[in-house]
Each structure stands twice: as structure tokens, then as C-alpha cells.
Amino acid sequence: MDKLTLYGYFRSSAAYRVRIALNLKGLSYKQRFVHLVRDGGEQHRASYRVINPQKLVPTLMAGDRALTQSAAICEYLEEAYPAPPLLPPDPLARAFIRSIMQAIACDIHPLNNMRVLSYLTKTFGMSDTNRAAWYRHWIERDWRQSRS
Template sequence: MNETLKLYGYWRSSAAYRVRIGLNLKGLPYEQVPVHLVRDGGEQHAPDYAATNPQKLVPVLVHGERKIRQSMAILEYLEELWPEPALLPVTPRDRARTRALAQLVACDIHPLNNLRVLQYLEREWNAPQSERDAWVRHWIVEGFTAFEAMLVEDLGRGEFCEGDLPSIADCCLIPQVYNARRFGVDLAPFPNIRQIEAACLARPEFDAARPEVQPDAPRND
């Protein structure tokens, strides 16, 4: 399994962000292929990229001749091919709980707040920026309230979402916290989420995945 890994993504895509974290935690080298989701109407709509991903979304992981789409499927693919260091805990119960936390973000919060939804609200309903931002904040708070409660109920949680090592739940949570800060969500009611964020961002694998340090991020210099 020594074929080159190539990740199609966008610096501020939270789905691509979670895959970058997973790749870094696995210690896997990969080539980044930027797909600008806004410029010229969005490069994801170009015919050549649509051939790579018919959904016209990022991320896509290319491994040799294989194309793996959907961030959660990519993370599971990495886990199955390179099981160490693990992104899932050992027991079925803990694995199920970790997947539930990850999917709370990936399936319930993120789809309501991604770029194409916000563009639709603007284009079809003429929703101004302030209303779109309020929409984003509402669904993040709804999701984080549940996420925080699920963290509290697990008395043996540890430093990260599940235990003392990062998992796919942390891969999903940290990009969503980034979005929460970007849209001005008050994180004071979520102390456990903030503690996990601090623990994750102290690790080089998370630090290197941050949007602002990606090769396609805007530069101020």
C-alpha cells in the first residue's frame, strides 16, 4: 500500500480539515490538490473535477487508482488500511460511541451549514449575511449542546472525546469548533468541548491541519 495519497480539498472546508487531521495522526504523507470552492463560481463545478467527484464536493482522497469520497468514508478507509495509530477505540461500545460523536458533527451540524446551503439561502431566499450567520450559529449551538451532554455522561472520557488518544470524533469536532469561532458562537456553555479543543490543538498533527496554514489559504504578506 505504498501508492501516493492525493487529497483534493479547500483550506476552509471543515470536511477536508477533518481528513487532514486523520492523515496527520496516521503519519501518512499526502499531496494536496486545492479546489477553490468560491472563485469563478466554484472550481468544484468544473467538468474535470465533476469527473473526480460527481457530487462536486470536497474532499476526495485518491489512492493509486482509487477515488474515495466522503470524509467519514475516507477516515474509515485510513483506519482499515493503516490501523496504527488507531482512530477508533478497541471495544464495540466505545467504537459506537466515538462514531456517534463524529456523526453528530458530520451528519447533523455540518450539512446544514456548509457552503452550498448558505449559497442557496442567499440565492433563492435572498437571506442577508446576518441571517445566514444566525442560521449557522443556531445549528452549531443545537449540535454542541447535545455533544457536550454526551461528553458529560461519559465519566471515563479522558483527555479527548473518547479516552486519552485522539479519535475520529476529535477529527470531526475540531473543525466544527473552528467554524463556531469563525461565526462568533459563544463557547462558554461548552467547557468540555473547549478542553478537548485545547488538548487537540496542542498536538502537532492538529496544528498542521489548521486552515490558515494550508498551501491554498490566503496570505497576508
């Protein structure tokens, strides 16, 4: 079994996804903290870019292999450590679970993550109120769509 080390940040929902999967599977892993704000963001350091060229958390080190993208990491964990499973056995139920994951990871989260929000503020001078409205709009819109 590979030694697992998760690079994450306590407020990162993407890192949460991987922590939840690791914990549900009862895997033992080390955590390395990447502060996304301090000193302009530790994710931009050259030492971190080596393992995650996108300069994002999470990164899971499986032995000496760096895995990025929370959904891909969860799929890796499911395949490498099948018990207990994260997905139900029925293909339709599996597709439903994946659709929820993708609604969050592909549609909602990319519009609301830190670099997008700070771009709205820094480049377009968006106020905190408008920024919060933007955030809320994309969450509520996708949630309503996924329920209709």
C-alpha cells in the same frame, strides 16, 4: 501501499477531517487545491466531477481510486493503515467516537455548508445577520442535544 492525493480546500472542515486523520497516521500524501469560490468554484469543473460527482471536497485518490465523503475516507484510512489507530479498542468507546463524528458530519455540517448558505442568500434573500443566526442555531442546537 497506494499513493495518496488529497483534493481539498483550506477552509473546508470536511477536508480538515481527512487531513487530521492522514497526519495522525503519519501518512505521506500530496495535496491538490480545489478553490471552492474562485471562478464560480473549481469543484464544478468537469475535470473534478470525474473524481467527485457530488462536486464537493474532499476527495482522496488512493492510487487510481477516488474516495469521497470524509467519514468514509477516514474509515478507509483506519482499515488500510491501522497503526496508529484513530479509534480506541473498546466497542462502546468506538461507538462514542463515531457518534461525535456523525453529529458533525451528518447533522451539523450539512445545514451550514457553503452551498446551503448561499442558497439561503440567493434564493430567499436572507441577510448576513439572519444567515449567521441560522448557522449558529443549528450548531448550538445539536451541540446542546449531544450534551444532554
